[in-house]
Amino acid sequence: MAGLLLSGCGLNSGSSLPLAVEPGIIQPVPELEGQTITVGSKNFTEQLVLAYLGEFALAAAGANVRDLSSIQGSSTARNALTSDQIDVLWDYTGTSWISYNGNNDPIPDARAQFEAVQKQDLERNGVAWTAVDYQVDNTYAFAVNKDAAKRxxxxxxxxxxRVVAERPEEATFCVETEFASRNDxxxxxxxxxxxKADPSKVKVLTEGPIYQATAQxxxxxxxxxxxxxxxxSLDLQVLADDKQFFPRYNVGVTLRDEMLKRYPQLTQVFQPISERLTNEELMKLNAQVDxxxxxxxxxxxxxxxxxGLVKIPGQS
Incomplete structure (x- = not known):
């Protein structure tokens, strides 16, 4: 099912799940017993956390889980899914709508955005979505430190x-490489x-240093x-997207359509996670790592x- 890799892509066959779990609310699923399922992720903290949430859910359900997390870049991770190198990828509706399917105009309503993504991804790419979480919207934003917000x-x-027009010396930006060029x-x-930002005042950094640079x-x-x-943790103030430019980036599980048809039980494995995960909960989990x-x-x-979704062996 998984593990056949394209040469030269930089991926390997994955590793075993690093920690053991036992069934909790997520119970063994006979159809998944002993089946090898490879879970992938992109290479940032939230994606790693989501990948492990999915892996522990699959392990509790009885699957043989392979970990292929930390794939560099959204497109590379999506290609790994569509080329059968991974079987499961937590992804974002806005990323699929804009980056994978080439749409220019985001859909502000979360459910309408998901339904449009679900239809296009299935028809164009053979990718199915399940266990979509409307409580999590990891969209882009601009933040400032409290001093800048007040000043x-x-x-x-x-x-x-207004700042760009009236105080251009203060109009400095720190952004990632993808954000600097993506139409979203x-x-x-x-x-x-x-x-129009002055190019000389736009610093392109990796994700982590942006937060520290903004705080400082x-x-x-x-x-x-x-x-x-x-x-x-850095006491940053997020600016409101008052014209609702940024797409909704609700998180959900993506699989190849044939995979979900073969194992429709996967929805019941992942759904309890989506029912419990909120922006606030995910922010806390991300903070524990970062x-x-x-x-x-x-x-x-x-x-x-x-x-209560799983149990840790040896703990009551």
Whole structure:
């Protein structure tokens, strides 16, 4: 089912699940007993946490789980799914709508966005969505530190245009490589909100340093993800997307359609996670990794056990 890899892609066959679990609310599923299922993820904290949540759920259901997390880049991870290198990938509706399917206009309503993504992904790519979580929306945002918010009087993305026009020396940005060029990133924000950032004042950084640079005032406006635990730990203020530019990025499980048809029971395995996971809960889990330095697998298993979804061997 999984493990046949394309040469030269940089992926390997995956490793075994690092921690053991026993069934809890998630019970063994006879159809999955002993079946090898490979779970992949992109290479940032939230994706690692989500991958392990899914892996522990599958293990409790009786599957033989292979871990192929931390794939670099959204497109590479999606290609790994469609080329049978992985079987399960937690993904985001907005990413599929904009990046994978090439749509330019996001759909503000979360359910309508999901339904459109579900239809297009199935028809165009043979990818099925299940266990979509409307309580989690990890969309883009701009954040500022509290000093900048007070000094510049910024609360919304519309205020960025005012700062660019009236105080250009303060209009500095820290963004990721993808965000700097994606049409659901900085170029789209500039068009929607009517400003043009000075290229010399746009710093392209990796995800982690952006939060610290924004907190320290190295840049005024930092690109963040709304479920990132560092927003709270660094006391950043998220600006409101008052023109609703950013797409909804609700999280859900993606699989090849033939996989879900073969094992429709996978929906009942993943659904209890989606029913319990919220933006606030996910932000706490992310913070345990990024702020406290805990391992994503430990964080995921502890949460699953706290929710009663699985049990940790040896614990009552």
């Amino acid at each position: 510049l009087g910024v609360r919304t993305n519309s205020d960025i245009a 990133g900085l170029p789209g924000v500039e068009q929607t909100y009517g400003f 005032g190295t840049c005024t406006f930092g690109e963040v993800f709304t479920t990132d635990g560092r927003i709270q 702020v406290e330095g805990r391992d994503p697998a430990d964080v995921a298993r502890d949460w699953m056990a706290e929710q």
